[in-house]
Amino acid sequence: MTIEEVEDRGVVVIAPAGRVDSTTSDELDRRLRAVLDRKAPRVVVDLAQVEYISSAGLRVLLALAKRMREQKGALALASLGDAVRQVFELAGFLPLFTVAATRADAVAVTSAS
C-alpha cells in the first residue's frame, strides 16, 4: 500500500492505493491520526485505488469517523470501487459516512461544511 496525501481548498485528501488489510491498516491509521491533530480537520479519504478492504481497514475508518465527530471535523469518502463498496454494504458501513462518487465531489462537500 502507498498513501498519497494532498491538500485541496483546505481539505486534506488521503488516498491509499493497494490493499487495506491487517498488514497495512496500521500505516493508514497513523497517517489519518496525524491529520486529526489539526484543529477542525477536513478530510477526504479517496478509495479509488484501493483493491480491497478487510475488517482491519473498516476499524480504522470507523475510528476516524468517531474522532472526526468529537473534533467537529468534516469527513467524506470518495470513489468506492465494487469490491470496497460490497464490503461496506455487508458491514452496514455506508450509512455511517458521507460517500461521494468522485474526489472532486468529496472535496466540495467537505470544504463547504
Place this chain on the structure above:
Amino acid sequence: MDGVADARAAFDAFSRRVGLADTARWRFHVALDEILSNVVRHGFGPGRASALAGDAAIELVFGVEDGVILIEVTDPATPFNPLEAPPPDTTSAIESRVPGGLGIALVTSLMDDVQYERRADRNHVIMKWRVRDVASAGTDR
C-alpha cells in the same frame, strides 16, 4: 504480519494455475486476511504473530473441484470456532457502533459456505466459493 502476505502470494499462484480471474481474487484475499488474523488473535494471542511466519504451525490447502474454489486453514491452537462469534453490530449509530465480529461476518457473506471442524487436535476452517472462471481443476498444497 508476514504470514498473511505469504498466504496471499500462495493463493495468487494457485489462482494463476487454475485460471481464476483477477477480479474474483479479492474476496479470497479478504477471507484469508480475516481468518488468519483471527487465528493469531484468538489462537496464539498478542505478540505471537510470528507463529504465522514460522514453521508449518498454520497450514493452508487450496483446491478446486467442479468450479468451486476451496480454502482450508488449519491451526494447532486451542479449540476455537470463529463461526460461534456473536453477530456484528451493523445498524447502530456511529457513536455506539463497535467493530467486533465484522471479520467473520464478512467471510461468511463473501463465501458461499464456511465450515468449522475440530479434528486431530487442530482447528479447520473450510471456505468454499463457486466461480465460473476456473479453467482447470486440481488440488494444490
